[in-house]
Amino acid sequence: MNTSANYPSFLGFDYVELWVGNAKQAASFYKTRLGFSVFAYQGLETGSRTWTSYALRQGDVTLVLSSALPPGNKEFNEHLARHGDAVKDIAFRVTSCELTYEQAIAAGAVSIQSPQKYTDDHGQIVLATIKTVGDTTHTFVERSGNSKTFLPGFVAINDPDPLEQVLASVGGRSLDHIGLNISEGEMEPLVEWYERVLGFHRFFSIDDSIVHTKFSGLKSIVMADSSERIKIPLIEPASGIRKGQVEEFLEYHGGAGAQHFAIRTDDILASSQALHERGVETLKVPSAYYPRLREFLQVANIELPEDIDVFAQYDIMMDFDENGYLLQTFTKPMSDRPTAFFEFLQRRTFNGFGANNFRAIFEAIEQEQERRGNLR
Template identity: 30%
Template sequence: MAGFACVHHIEIGAVDGAGTVDVLRDRFTFTLQATRFTPLADQWLLAKNNTRFLITSLKCSDKEKLQKDPYVINWASYVESGDKLPTRDSAFNIAFQVKDLDTSLRRLNNNGAVLSKPVQTEHDANGSVRAVTVKSCVGDMHHTLIEKGEYSGCFLPGFTELEPEDSPKPPASDIQYPLNSVMEAFDHVALCVEMNTSMEIIGWYERCFGMKRFLINADEEDDQGLILSTNDVGLRLRAMEYWKCAEVGLVTEEESAGSECTVSRLSMVIGEGLPPLPGSTEENQVVAWMRHHGGPGIQHVAISTSDIKGTVTNLKQAGVEFAVPPPPAYYTEVGRLNDIIQAGEDVDLLRRHGILIDTEADGIHYVSEGDKKEEAQRKDSYLLQIFTKPMLTTDPFFMEFIQREGASGFGSGNVAALYRSVQDYIVNK
């Protein structure tokens, strides 16, 4: 069985579940691997290498019935009163695999976390799985913690594994690169939150999940975060990650079999709007995103790739639309030409696909222990990034693809480019 990072899967709630499955399968080239259909909801598991999305479409909103189901959550219940079906899509559940669910549960209980679902044990012919779901302090977000033990099924008990021929793939003639070689694992998730709440959110995740804040790159100030601005509006970014996952109970499936942890890490980047300048009428992109989403939540998910050019080529051929590329000057001497040449990348290919490069993404990761600070800084490295347009029918959620060449953080140039691109979309749409 393939090993997965500490992220077991990410769940997307979809009003039109079958349509969302078609988008992920036919455009993003994911494989449909398992399904679960009940009177309460239809669920589909789509995967590619170490990246798994669970699509859930509710058919019943009865709270008591949903509470008894081990896997189904009404993601809209935090904003809509009564028993109502969701009217908006949302990427709302980041599920983690843990090695000791009881230890994780004690930590959650000791810090006053609210459980969306109690601890439940599910069985099938492949073994048993224990799980609990906790409500995040951010908007409609939840986290399911999964202890799999010796479970040998493809996903979770109750899901029906599909044969390969049950999951159509794009015609081979349309694909220039091997599908399984270009998307690898979840790299990070980005959240949009209300103004002046990011430090409170980081504190909650530190207490409940053992996460640690890290500086996004060398430009970030410890107390202020990374500040970006354009025209009359601005954005503050702070980030956190699961640090030394084995110490907080998060493991890969390979670790649970006794091998060394190498990829058990997830970064979460938090964006909050800054107060507008006096007299400004321009809407901040974070505020606009939350208005469309219905509150704070997951803005985008980033997937790592070892070949971003191949990934983008395949996805464009399959119909994926990407964000507006940077202006032509980005790929000249007044832009990032020298960085591209120094990195040994093909200038024409990056320009053709609108791929961004950043050499500032060294990242300063640390754990504070009194006056001590543990730092690991990488230089002479770079990363490549590209962002899709929103991919859900009724939500502004989008995806990012990222290729890291030694860079562990996030380059301020690329973050600023994304910020300005999204802001321009909001102002001129």
């Protein structure tokens, strides 16, 4: 097993790539609704004859939206038919791409692309890709020098979107974590894979004794690199009376994959207001949640600078311990398939994952499942 003592350093998430049916339209959605800005592009105009991609950024969060150009791209067409618009690649910034790749392959990883070097007048990028769960991949990205190139083949986009002058900034700062949903029984093998192949460790875990309703439940183990800059919750359904939210994702996604992106913000109230003004639909928190929260805070003798009535207005939930607290809100799925969604969160000296909110989150999701006819 790889350990942090002998494994190259991970520097954090580099980007997340989604394969989508129409990259141009998807980029417009992520700009106007979620507040991202396009900063790089590849397509026919840049000499790319096979792919078109838009690179978007909000704070340090980078998304790449890609579509195949020729109609006969078998891999892309099968991925789109099976998963819909979905995450294809979760890329990590590393200190040494070649060493990270070599150790991963030696530990049993399946190679998609061996290390490739790309050099311009200002620096070098080294890329390599391995397979992870389902059809998802991990790319290792090593950047050196002062190159402004995002990825090979991309050109910088410097034209500001006129809507940025009209719409309030969402204020996302960094990618806190990405949740991967997997089938029941796959948890321990995948945990062992992240430990052995990438040298990650178990950061946090919770099971269905805590995360459940009368209908369903889940188990989760959060994997993290040695610096804990990268966190990936692995989420597995627990057998219930009815179909839970994880099973619903697996059914409509066509198997395991990335379910949610958690973006950190310094001011969740401002972020929530901006999302609301941009027309983003958020998950409706059950009405009984906020009276219970007031009771908990009173017993714990905690006074908040924020107003709980405003939390209720924007469907913001709170978890806390003796060290601090977490504020979080969730969007509804980003596509017609009830699959991937976004979480926006603010941490105040709190490193947990909102365990005390999980039941309320489940109840909120089950309300939406009922509307979709999928709670059965």
